[in-house]
Amino acid sequence: MKYLDEYRTPWIARHILTEINNNVTRPWVIMEVCGGQTHAILKHGIDQLLPNKIELVHGPGCPVCVTPLELLDKAIAIAARPEVTFCSYGDMLRVPGSDHDLFKVKSTGGDLRIIYSPLEAVKIAREHPDRQVVFFAVGFETTAPGNGMTILQAEKEGLHNFSVLSSHVLVPPAIRALLSLPDNRVQGYLAPGHVCTVMGWQDYEAIARRFKVPIVPTGFEPMDILEGILMVVKQLEQGRYEVQNQYRRSVKREGNIPAQEIINTVFEVADRNWRGIGPIPASGLRIRQKFADFDAERKFPVSSIYPREPEICISGQVLQGLKKPKECTAFGKECTPEHPLGATMVSNEGACAAYYKYNMARVGRI
Numbered sequence: 001m002k003y004l005d006e007y008r009t010p011w012i013a014r015h016i017l018t019e020i021n022n023n024v025t026r027p028w029v030i031m032e033v034c035g036g037q038t039h040a041i042l043k044h045g046i047d048q049l050l051p052n053k054i055e056l057v058h059g060p061g062c063p064v065c066v067t068p069l070e071l072l073d074k075a076i077a078i079a080a081r082p083e084v085t086f087c088s089y090g091d092m093l094r095v096p097g098s099d100h101d102l103f104k105v106k107s108t109g110g111d112l113r114i115i116y117s118p119l120e121a122v123k124i125a126r127e128h129p130d131r132q133v134v135f136f137a138v139g140f141e142t143t144a145p146g147n148g149m150t151i152l153q154a155e156k157e158g159l160h161n162f163s164v165l166s167s168h169v170l171v172p173p174a175i176r177a178l179l180s181l182p183d184n185r186v187q188g189y190l191a192p193g194h195v196c197t198v199m200g201w202q203d204y205e206a207i208a209r210r211f212k213v214p215i216v217p218t219g220f221e222p223m224d225i226l227e228g229i230l231m232v233v234k235q236l237e238q239g240r241y242e243v244q245n246q247y248r249r250s251v252k253r254e255g256n257i258p259a260q261e262i263i264n265t266v267f268e269v270a271d272r273n274w275r276g277i278g279p280i281p282a283s284g285l286r287i288r289q290k291f292a293d294f295d296a297e298r299k300f301p302v303s304s305i306y307p308r309e310p311e312i313c314i315s316g317q318v319l320q321g322l323k324k325p326k327e328c329t330a331f332g333k334e335c336t337p338e339h340p341l342g343a344t345m346v347s348n349e350g351a352c353a354a355y356y357k358y359n360m361a362r363v364g365r366i
């Protein structure tokens, strides 16, 4: 397949693996931040090919997984309101809230629509002026420009029956928080290539210097990930701690300036609670006061919700790279993709779902 096969070529993979083997002399722990990278690693068996001295741990880069439970409970409460048409991407529907999920709202008569583009929600608001249309905007910096555009478009058209329930989180503050943990084991990072395509990598330079960790913005194909690991390993072995760009075909140091301008127009940086991790200062985007009429959290009375997490779920430790999914006693037993207990088993990008899909398949359990 054009533009894809060249990033999956076996002889190049063998060459990079030989380079990694030739360079590594000591044990190193490397975190890939993005859930898409986690899935690629497990799907292509990269974790099995690496020398034993390299341990890959999986980070919090699945936006569905880190959407705080209280916000999910708010989404469920808003979606259940009779005047509301609730628009969401499909992967949020099965994420368990304190009592139930958005699918339950739909199955009990809620007007819940699965959309594939943010502007679809604006279109629904335009076509149904008698309904309050709410768009559940979940994601990292990657989706913030597109989601922010819905508010700009709704304002331009005077659609006051449209609002956004915003759950946007930022990667650099999360990396900083993980590196500050007393039990942090991570020595190098593969940064998410798509986030860096939007935001650039300037924010990572101070983190690399402060914590003495190599950070490599990396793509999502097997060759990308192997080359990213090689770049991290070479820096670690040579005692260098820099930001080095693997995803050269997409990422520039300054990022995508027009996309950043949309983000800065609509959103402002705010403290944010991450599911399983807890509050991280200045790690989220909230809708600016100027656009308060389009902010579902201000529009609907949902401020006093007190969520409950299932006690058995260790997804918080999984998201922090402290444990692997298979260390959870519920993995593959009480918790499966069909009956998920935690968000990391629901989402396509969740680490528990990746281990279930690829590791269980390897041993013939599914």
Ligand code: SF4
Pocket: 312, 313, 314, 315, 318, 325, 328, 329, 330, 331, 332, 335, 336, 340, 341, 342, 343, 344, 345, 346, 352
């Ligand atoms: S396997 Fe299920 S219960 Fe265990 S950490 Fe993952 S999501 Fe939570």
